[in-house]
Amino acid sequence: MKTVIMTLTAVFAATAASANAFAVPEISALEGTAAVAALAAVVLLVWERRRAA
Template sequence: MKTLLSTIALSFAGATSVLAQGKPPAPVPEISALEGTAAIAAVLAIVLLAWERRRRAT
């Protein structure tokens, strides 16, 4: 929990220092709902495949 809180604090400190310098934020590529759903489905398929292989190995 301490690590999580320190990571959040450092991220917040870094973001505020960038904003304080007055630099415009860099553009971020957007992701559509279809691409996000496909990415989640791919990760889920890999997890289920690994689980099934492990189950059959025992």
């Protein structure tokens, strides 16, 4: 667990150091909706499998 936390911290620090402070990712409404739909599908699939088990 300690290794995972250290790895995540290193990745976050490297990303934050190399990223521009004013850079924001561009995402359209369609892409945002698709991402939410994909996440909802996965959550519902997991919920249904646990309920059926």
